Amino acid sequence: MPEASPTPRERSRVRRAVALAVIGLVGLVVAVMIARWWRETDAGGVFLAQYPGSVAPPAGTPTGFPAWLSWTHALNAFFLLFIVSSALHLRAGTRPPAFVTRRNRWPRTAGAPKRLGLHTWWHLVVVTLWVATGLVYVTLLLVSGHWARIVPTEWSVIPNAISAGVQYLSLDWPAHTSWAYYNALQVLFYGATVFLAAPVALVTGLRLSPVWPDRWMRNHGPLSDAWARRTHSLVLWFYLAFTVVHVGLVLLTGARRNLNAMYLGIDDGESWLGAIVFAVSVVVMAAAWVLLRPPAQITIAERVADVRRMPVAPR
Ligand code: HEM
Numbered sequence: 022m023p024e025a026s027p028t029p030r031e032r033s034r035v036r037r038a039v040a041l042a043v044i045g046l047v048g049l050v051v052a053v054m055i056a057r058w059w060r061e062t063d064a065g066g067v068f069l070a071q072y073p074g075s076v077a078p079p080a081g082t083p084t085g086f087p088a089w090l091s092w093t094h095a096l097n098a099f100f101l102l103f104i105v106s107s108a109l110h111l112r113a114g115t116r117p118p119a120f121v122t123r124r125n126r127w128p129r130t131a132g133a134p135k136r137l138g139l140h141t142w143w144h145l146v147v148v149t150l151w152v153a154t155g156l157v158y159v160t161l162l163l164v165s166g167h168w169a170r171i172v173p174t175e176w177s178v179i180p181n182a183i184s185a186g187v188q189y190l191s192l193d194w195p196a197h198t199s200w201a202y203y204n205a206l207q208v209l210f211y212g213a214t215v216f217l218a219a220p221v222a223l224v225t226g227l228r229l230s231p232v233w234p235d236r237w238m239r240n241h242g243p244l245s246d247a248w249a250r251r252t253h254s255l256v257l258w259f260y261l262a263f264t265v266v267h268v269g270l271v272l273l274t275g276a277r278r279n280l281n282a283m284y285l286g287i288d289d290g291e292s293w294l295g296a297i298v299f300a301v302s303v304v305v306m307a308a309a310w311v312l313l314r315p316p317a318q319i320t321i322a323e324r325v326a327d328v329r330r331m332p333v334a335p336r
């Protein structure tokens with residue numbers, strides 16, 4: 022059957038995406054040139070000498086990467102893959118291939134359970150596992166004292182983060198001290214990812230839940246459905262942008278040392294073992310993504326809930 026030609030709307034979308042990519046690339050090249058020039062000025066030199074880009078955490082903060090951190094970090098990436106793919110379906114408003122209704126056994130509710138589209142149901146299943154992993158990670162972070170590696174404890178983190186940003190932009194990387202402590206920009210972004218973006222996703226996601234009584238609904242303002250949906254979607258763009266830059270920098274700034282630290286908990290810049298473990302984790306994620314597509318999600322849903330499959334739309 023011949024391929025349908027793109028509609029004018031699709032064509033203008035592609036043109037807009039290409040224009041944005043070109044503008045972004047040109048902006049990046051200009052920013053790199055400005056950063057390299059500024060580093061060489063007297064003012065730039067004095068600033069970088071005063072604020073080298075990192076702030077040592079309080080005495081007694083543990084160093085290194087314990088096994089629980091490796092596991093929870095890998096599981097986080099695994100679950101986010103499915104959260105993001107179901108989220109993209111939800112945003113696009115694609116017709117769910119099935120509807121899922123919880124069997125009203127446990128917890129038993131007075132009203133009949135709501136019917137959920139497959140993408141919403143799958144989003145909530147994976148999100149539950151993601152939040153459970155996050156709770157384990159945050160508990161261990163607090164108990165072990167590792168929290169001080171990703172939460173700023175001094176205001177000087179701000180000029181130091183600017184300094185680290187200039188060093189990254191000038192392509193002359195900041196000193197690599199991750200085993201002992203992260204640089205100030207990493208502290209701010211890792212801290213925001215864990216203690217800001219995830220709670221915002223949780224609170225706005227719970228607000229989007231269909232369980233709330235209609236009298237709690239608001240049409241305008243910070244408690245409205247539209248506001249929660251917009252804020253919830255912002256988290257998606259934050260996670261996507263963060264992941265692209267984060268993984269890019271992990272690979273560019275000493276991939277072997279970084280991957281050995283995060284995936285094996287060893288301080289080693291030579292061994293390829295961490296890179297191999299990371300590559301295996303990517304293969305596992307890709308395989309799981311292929312295996313757990315909507316037909317498999319429907320099979321899982323049928324084991325625990327009532328499922329109504331929708332007829333396939335004619336092409
Ligand atoms: C933390 C726990 C989370 C909960 C409880 C939650 C819950 C929800 C709910 C109830 C919906 C509405 C589904 C519907 O309209 O049928 C939704 C939609 C969505 N979720 Fe989540 N979610 C969570 C985490 C996340 C995360 C981490 C991301 C991004 C990485 C994300 C991205 C989205 C997007 C983009 C939508 C579609 C919004 C739209 O309709 O424009 N969610 N989520």
Ligand code: HEM
Pocket residue numbers: 090094097098101167170171199200211212214215260263264267268271279280282283299
């Ligand atoms: C799958 C690809 C990923 C790789 C290869 C990777 C790699 C790493 C590495 C090597 C570190 C240590 C940083 C350093 O040594 O300088 C790290 C830390 C971190 N990563 Fe990732 N990462 C990935 C995905 C993600 C995703 C998707 C998120 C969340 C959206 C994330 C959040 C974090 C956080 C919060 C830390 C700091 C953790 C702590 O020390 O408590 N990473 N990552």
